[in-house]
Amino acid sequence: QDSLYNESNRPQFHFTSQRGWINDPNGLVYHDEEYHLFYQHNPYEREWENMHWGHAVSKDLIHWQELPTALFPDHLGTMFSGSAAIDYNNTAGYNQGGVPAMIVAYTADNAEKQVQCIAYSLDNGRTFTKDEVNPVIDSKHKWKSKDTRDPKVFWYKPGSHWVMVLNERDGHSIYTSTNLKEWNYESHVTGFWECPELFDLPIDGNPSNTKWVMYGASGTYMLGSFDGKVFRPDAGKYQYTTGSIYAAQTFNNMPDGRRVQIGWGRIDHPGMPFNGMMLLPTELTLRTTKDGPRLFNVPVKETERLFMPMQQWRNLTSDKANRLMDQFDDADCLRIKTTFKLSHATNAGLNLFGQRIVDYDLNYNMLNGVFYSPEDMTSMEISADIYIDRTNIEVFIDGGAYSYSMQRTPDGNNKEGFHFWGNNIEVKNLEVFGAKSIWK
Ligand code: FRU
Secondary structure, three states, rough: HHHHOOOOOOOOOOOOOEEEEEEEEEEEEEOEEEEEEEEEOOOOOOOOOOOOEEEEEOOOOEEEEEEEEOOOOOOOOEEEEEEEEEOOOOOOOOOOOOOOHHHHEEEEEEEOEEEEEEEEOOOOOOOOOEEEOOEOOOHHHHOOOOOOEEEEEEHHEEEEOOEEEEOOOOOOEEEOOOOOOOOOOEEEOOOOOOOEEEEEEOOOOEEEEEEEEEOOOOEEEEEEEOOOOOOEEOOOOOEEEEEOOOEEEEEOOOOOOOOEEEEEEOOOOOOOOOOEEEOOEEEEEEEEEOOEEEEEEEOOHHHHHHHHEEEEEEEEEEEHHHHHHHHHHHOOOEEEEEEEOEEEEOEEEEEEEEEEEEEEEEOOOEEEEEEEOOOOOOEEEEEEEEEEEOOEEEEEEEEOOOEEEOOOOOOOOOOEEEEEEOOOEEEEEEEEEEEOOOOO
């Protein structure tokens, strides 16, 4: 497939479709030794319109094989976002000869309303059948709103039932079902918009101390408890990621219990036959911080295989670091890990051709324009793991305590290249890695 994925603005270690528009990841599920990535897709144009579900599979979360379109628009509407699960207990009655059905729950969008539907596959997501029971939820009237969409479905083991989290008007609702076809409304949490998620995670890896995480499309989340029907938040909302990321979803049925997320990168791809991209798969964990448990987000360990160490330096002045980085100014695929200490500066950072990749203001606790309070305020250090891939940049701060992504703007008139700035900062660590293409 290499000849098809070799355009000049094609990200080299992120998933993009061969042609057409993509947005939200949908139906993330691991099954039968394959990771499935479905996604919002307009197969015909570079613009958002005429939603289908595209489909790709992977053995390692890194190298993806694009498959034919999975869901097509029908009489109920176009195919908006949703999720996938495997019906091991044959609750919906679709299983055949010991083959468990893959079920997708999605929204059909038409001019009047958005309704929730299901479809099943007995061939590992290659083809789907839509049941005549659709729609399984039609809630416009109840909410007096057209905005009812993006079902995330998972099996709730303690109660032996299905749970659906659904965006309805001003927040996320919870529905339950025993057969995926009849759904009971249970509860609602306000303060979220689009693409709901709900899952539990151990705190600091301790399986007997867990919390539930609810999040929405924008990267804000709440921590709380969940009894199978009601999510009760402990407190308010936090933000774990921002920038170009939107509508992230996590995998159902991960074989090793990890909570792995893929987000849509709202990145423009000028002049390309495709548009939009998926960001790196990341592992979500809960860790105790000075402010209580918080969500951490780092690229999955599988991504390490893509990067080859090229240089490592320690304890440099910013001038020295800038001279050493000159040789990489023209590289468009690179990973950079750095830790710098502000010392006498109240703000400092790293630019690329004038674009602020890292911009940390210790005085106002701001990182690239967003409030950020490091765990250790006395060290005056900040670390960043930076992934540059032609059209986009992803940054993971302080081991995943916070992350963000942005469009790469390579064509500024500013010729400074990589440039650390800030009064007398110390570059304690600087590592540069080359990147392997996933398309070769
Ligand atoms: C989020 C979203 C979803 C919707 C889909 C349509 O980006 O607006 O709420 O289902 O995109 O493409």
